[in-house]
Amino acid sequence: MAKAAVSVRTNRSRLIGARAVFALILREMTTTYGKSIGGYFWTVAEPVAAIALLSVVFSMIVHKPPLGQSFILFYASGYLTLTAYNAISINVAMSIRFSKALLAYPSVTYIDAIAARLILTTLTQLQVFAIVIAVAIATQHSQINLNFPALGRAWGMLIALGTAVGLLNCYLMSTFPAWQMVWAVLNRPMFLVAGVLFLIDQMPEPVRIISLLVPPTHVVMMMRKGIYDTYDAVYVSEAYVYGVSLLIGALGMLLLHRHHRKILSER
Template identity: 40%
Template structure:
């Protein structure tokens, strides 16, 4: 009898753990489907707009700079050069913004005991990460097939850049999710502070072309490293010696830690505001 008791306790614990994991997965999927319907199901074209927006931005920059310069900083295709900068930046930006508003978007549902702030954050990150990866893959494939780039792809840096952009976007989004709920004007302050980020991340240029003084400042922007890694995957002769993956990981894990810490401690206060 005494030997069977611990075995029954372990079985009961395992069943309880399985039920909780199943309930969490089901909740995340429900939140994910709700957001898909809300964001893409109510507008004409739906997911088509997720493709048209980056295509429009890349084309505008490519045409504009082709009128000013004979060749892009790397390679021979302005469209491919700007795509290697814009798409990872856009991936980071979309994920960070959407994750930051996870609690606001799912606020009515978070008052139910079955739905937690973790479910809301994971669901929003998953949908936007998968959408961003799909858009990036489709656009890069279309550019390579439609233009005579003659590029030799190196998949490892491309995958690494996408993964780091998602990680950084998630980390910044989680921290901002907490700070926007705790500090009323944080959304406005962050928007103003990061307005020059597009230019300061190397979307329109490469790091090596900047003056030495600018390089010493821009190096501390983790997006510069992410974009440098991406361009190494499309331009075989380009070697971004300034890139530091540990630095990008450091810039991602620190805000992620504090974001999760603040949300776990103050998510109830944020929801009740």
């Protein structure tokens, strides 16, 4: 009887948690993307415009992209990967501050707020990635053979790393508001360091070593391995990315678990 009662309470708690996450997702969709399709359209249009600009500019400088024949596909593979990582990490980092008013209710926890933003952002970025890459491939004259296992591995690293960085920044940004500006400055060189505009494999050894210390670099390389069957991505280390993610994520969760009540009580 006691075990049955515990099981019922556990299932009830899970149901309440799932309902809270779903409600937070619906709220996030309304506030972030609006009630019309225009909000989601801009989510796709913004990276498309940036990729098109990069393709036009670099096609005037060099005759051929580092991989394949399409400037659009090459820059899309890097730009969309880094954009998805940034979106996940930033939205997870801002989850408590964004839903602070709702966290006053006993049935809504800070973990629900983090999970809701993580799920919605991941699904949105997956859709954007699929749409843009599909259009880029459809406009090419050459045959593109996607490596779906490699793409899945790349997205696994991307989600793990983005979530981990977001968890740690969630504590830091909630406790030290100035950290948001500091992080924005520190994150700006990522566009160049992570190999969005070039192949890490072709860089001189000192530059390559520095770039490989940055975990998003490995995600970009794995994503390109999934798109280009001629690219081996020999410098990718999934163990390194997951190891860093585990360390940062565990630290972030520990700090949030210990200090979330203090964060929620601050105005």
